[in-house]
């Protein structure tokens with residue numbers, strides 16, 4: 001499980017609550033608060 005604010009690297013991450021997919025394009029990008037449900041936990045796709 002990954003949380004908002006972590007920098008897990010490039011890739012696609014799915015919100016564990018609503019399924020929204022976030023794409024990080026840079027290793028320095030941090031996971032945001034989910035734009036759809038405002039939760040903070042993700043799994044890597």
Ligand SMILES: [Zn+2]
Pocket residue numbers: 015016017018019020034035036037038039
């Ligand atoms: Zn969500």
